[in-house]
Amino acid sequence: MQRDELADFLRRRRAAVRPAQVGITEGPRRRTAGLRREEVAMLAGVSVDYVVRLEQGRSSRPSTQLLTALARALRLSDDERAHLFRLAGHQPPPASGPAVQARAGLIRMLDLLGDTPAMIISDLGEVLAQNRASILLSGDHTGLAGDRRYLIYRWFTEPEARAVATPEEQDRHARGHVADLRAVAGRRADDPEVTGLVDRLLAVSADFRRRWAEHEVAVRRADRKTFRHPRVGPLTMDCETLLTPDLGQKLLVLTPADDEARERLDLLRVLGVEEFPAFTP
Known part of the structure; x- marks a missing residue:
């Protein structure tokens, strides 16, 4: 671990991030152009004292989970994130293959x-x-462990995951999930993460087995879906997908398809986040 280099890198990257980039309003009395230490701590989910010790070269070696949180808080590029990991004495996350961290x-x-x-x-x-808007609409899906972290696994094993969609749309969504997984399996042939997921789905879901046997293939891109929200009612949303060149990750953007959905989405923003069932998009 290169403590002094790590400390210098973190200080300089903190100074380079404008508060507006991370959703923090810049007040008229703000003296620093970059982020404050307490703001980095809040964004990364760590104590301010630990951020201070890191920036002063007095900390123990940070974990890969903490480095991931710091990289996101500081909006590091892929190259900067790899550099951060090396300074802390860890191997950087892979640039390709199974996705673990968002680009x-x-x-x-x-x-x-x-x-x-x-x-x-x-x-x-x-x-x-x-x-935040996505969490308001469909619940928080991050941080899940095991097979539950995969949307398709929850869709075929948890009835509440399918309950977000209208009965008329459920068959179409199920076909789309399976056809998209077929496309991934073709691109990542013999990848144990993919074959293992397929095998476990085949073992637990008769519906998945039937659909997998149909051998439909299609990468999920544009779509329209209705979310049955327990607090504001149904919202019909248009879904656009931006795929990375290697198709390893996608940015899914949801926009209201009509005025009613727009008004209900506005209402959700006012209501804020409360406990409600997590949905599958």
Whole structure:
């Protein structure tokens, strides 16, 4: 671990991030152009004291989970994130293969979308990041463990995951999930993460087995879906998907399809986040 270099890098990257980039309002009395230490601590979910010790070269070696949180808080690029990991004495996350962390460029786009619901998803359907509007609309899907982190696994094993969609749309969504997984399996042939997920779905879901046998293939892109929200009622949303060149990650953006959906989405923003069932988009 290169403590002094790590400390210098963190201080300089903190100074380079404008508060507006991370959704923090700049007050008239603000003296620093970049982020304050307490703001980095809040964004990364750590104590201010730990950020101070890191920037002074007095900390123990940070974990990969903490480095990931700091990289997102500081809006590091992929190269900067790899450098951060090396300074801390860890191997950087892989640049390709199974997606574990959201790409820095997609994170920045997510920030820019503001009140428009959006999320970053891996090619296997693991939600890597969401903005506040997305959480209000469909619940928080990040941080799930095991097979539950995959949208398709929850869809075929948890009835409440399908309950968000109208009965008329459920068959179409199920076909879309399976056809998209077929496309991933073709691109990542013999990848144990993909084959393992398929095998476990085949073992637990007769519905999945039937649909998998149909061998439909299609990458999910544009779509329209209705969210049955327990607090404001149904919202019909248009879904646009931006895919990375390697198809490993996608940015899913949801916009209201009509005035009624727009008004209900506005109401959700006013109500804020409360406990309600997590949905599958």
